[in-house]
Amino acid sequence: xxxxxxxxxxxxxxPACPYFPPEEQAWLQGELREILNARLSMGxxxxxxxxxxxxxxxxTFAVAVPSCSAALELALLALGVEPGDEVLVxxxxxxxxxxxxxxxxxxxxxxxxxxxxxxxxxxDAWARVTPRTRGAITVHFAGLIPPGLPAFVExxxxxxxxxxxxxxxxxxxxxxxxxxxxxxxxxCFSFFPTKxxxxxEGGMLVTSRPEVERVARSLQxxxxxxxxxxxxxxxxGRNNRVSEIAAAMGLSQLRCLPGFLEQRRRVAKVYDDAxxxxxxxxxxxxxxxxxxxxxxxxLILDGRIDRKVLKEAVREDRISIDWPYDxxxxxxxxxRELLGTAPGLCPRSEHLxxxxxxxxxxxxxxxxxxxxxxxxxRRHAARLLKERG
Numbered sequence: 001x002x003x004x005x006x007x008x009x010x011x012x013x014x015p016a017c018p019y020f021p022p023e024e025q026a027w028l029q030g031e032l033r034e035i036l037n038a039r040l041s042m043g044x045x046x047x048x049x050x051x052x053x054x055x056x057x058x059x060t061f062a063v064a065v066p067s068c069s070a071a072l073e074l075a076l077l078a079l080g081v082e083p084g085d086e087v088l089v090x091x092x093x094x095x096x097x098x099x100x101x102x103x104x105x106x107x108x109x110x111x112x113x114x115x116x117x118x119x120x121x122x123x124d125a126w127a128r129v130t131p132r133t134r135g136a137i138t139v140h141f142a143g144l145i146p147p148g149l150p151a152f153v154e155x156x157x158x159x160x161x162x163x164x165x166x167x168x169x170x171x172x173x174x175x176x177x178x179x180x181x182x183x184x185x186x187x188c189f190s191f192f193p194t195k196x197x198x199x200x201e202g203g204m205l206v207t208s209r210p211e212v213e214r215v216a217r218s219l220q221x222x223x224x225x226x227x228x229x230x231x232x233x234x235x236x237g238r239n240n241r242v243s244e245i246a247a248a249m250g251l252s253q254l255r256c257l258p259g260f261l262e263q264r265r266r267v268a269k270v271y272d273d274a275x276x277x278x279x280x281x282x283x284x285x286x287x288x289x290x291x292x293x294x295x296x297x298x299l300i301l302d303g304r305i306d307r308k309v310l311k312e313a314v315r316e317d318r319i320s321i322d323w324p325y326d327x328x329x330x331x332x333x334x335x336r337e338l339l340g341t342a343p344g345l346c347p348r349s350e351h352l353x354x355x356x357x358x359x360x361x362x363x364x365x366x367x368x369x370x371x372x373x374x375x376x377x378r379r380h381a382a383r384l385l386k387e388r389g
Contacts, residue, residue: 005372010364013319013373015296016194017362019260024252031248038244042221045247050204052254053189056171057181059206061213063220064242064250068168068190068203072100072137074240075186075205078215079162081106081134088128088136090120091328091346092353097137097166098329102338109133110330110341113349118284118298118356119146121348126155135162140170140180142358143196143293144286147175149183164188168203169295171196172261176289181206191246196260196293197253199246260363264294267361270370271297280305280381296324296358304388305381307357313380319373323357 007013020028031045046064054062065071081087083105089098090113098108112124118141125136136156138149153163163184167173170180171189181187186209191202205216218224223237253260275283280302286292301307311321328349330341343350359373 005368007318007369007372011366011369012364013317013360013369015320015322015358015360015362017364018193018198019256019363020249020252021256024256028248028252032245035244035248040245041243042241043244043247045244045251046242049247049250049254052251053204054206056254056257057179057187057206059182059187060208061206061210063205063213063216064247065203065205065220065240066201066242067096067192068166068188069096069100070238070240071188071203071205072097072164072166073103074216074219075164075188075207075212076100076104076106077219078207078212079135079164079185084132085134086130086132087134088120088125089329090125090137090139090141091330091349092118092141092325093139093166093329094168094325095329095332095334097139098332098335101137106134107132107339108329108335110346112346113141113353114146114148115300115348115352116284116287117144117146118142118353119144119149120152122146122148122152125152129159129161133161135164135185137164137166138184139166139168140173142284142298143169143173143295144284145170145173145175145180145183145290145292147287147290149175153184162186168192168195170293172257173293174291180293182208185209186212191250191253196264196295197250197257199249199253202242202246202250256363261293263363263365264361265292266367267365267370268292268294268297270367271359271374274371274374274378275299278378280385281378294361296322297361298356298358300352301355301357301381302385303355305355305384307355309384310357310377310380313384314377317376319360319376321357321359321377323353326353328353 050062085106101108112121165187167180168190173180191199223235284298
């Protein structure tokens with residue numbers, strides 16, 4: 001721990017901290033003046049953001065939408081999911097992942113997660129496939145791409161099924177040199193303020209399949225017939241348009257993304273080094289060839305440590321830790337009511353994820369912040385273990 005360390009409100013020890021550097025704020029002010037005297041929605045900045053984000057991910061197309069939830073819904077519709085179909089979804093994810101499946105009339109088929117990545121357990125997922133299963137939504141939890149993803153995508157495609165990547169945590173994450181969003185049929189990203197890059201509200205769908213892009217592009221604007229040359233709507237759809245202001249924010253954040261990721265990885269390296277050999281706090285580490293975007297830094301606690309007590313203890317040091325997502329997806333009230341799900345459906349995940357926490361990582365954290373934070377968490381964890389005998 002730094003000897004003279006003092007926490008700073010400029011570098012908060014919180015799970016998320018949206019950041020626009022001063023030079024980007026100045027650029028955005030100029031953009032705002034231009035936007036207010038020109039086109040406000042779905043103009044040149046939206047198209048530029050889409051093009052640059054697709055190029056960054058390594059896909060052919062990108063479609064900007066108001067949220068990752070919208071991106072997931074459009075992806076499912078563009079891939080032909082219909083009422084009565086099933087889609088595999090891991091239980092460690094935000095409610096929107098399963099909700100998108102329900103909202104297109106399909107049924108989420110909940111799967112266990114893998115201890116090594118906290119992402120989908122692909123063997124368990126395959127074992128749950130039925131004749132009604134159309135595809136899967138995988139989740140790159142905390143910014144980590146599971147190493148088994150390419151083989152799973154190949155297996156699903158060979159069986160005539162799709163894979164959507166929920167990459168809300170993972171812009172810039174890589175596996176063997178390939179970026180998140182470009183493994184499956186579609187990748188979906190979030191630009192909510194708690195994410196790695198933000199447009200306040202917003203999301204992006206990326207794909208290299210032209211037929212998927214055509215449907216998603218139509219559904220971006222209520223099902224508009226893009227070839228009619230007139231305002232004709234062929235399919236029912238919602239308003240999924242994006243403002244020019246949001247797109248300008250996205251262009252700014254995309255420029256910053258390499259620097260954001262570099263700083264996040266520096267913070268994670270401090271945690272890595274401090275936690276070597278600490279069996280009370282066991283990190284979820286990337287496998288060889290995998291480069292995390294570090295939306296968070298996940299750990300599995302020794303079973304004798306009460307994470308709620310640990311959270312309250314570090315709060316006294318002005319440190320905030322959390323454990324997304326609680327309850328797990330299949331135990332959210334909405335799905336328990338709709339689908340009759342209950343504890344025991346995914347017992348391995350339920351047991352494991354009752355012991356996980358996440359340490360904060362964001363672009364405004366310094367290495368000295370990380371050193372202080374991990375030192376305090378380790379000290380409190382050691383004390384709690386000692387008290388348990």
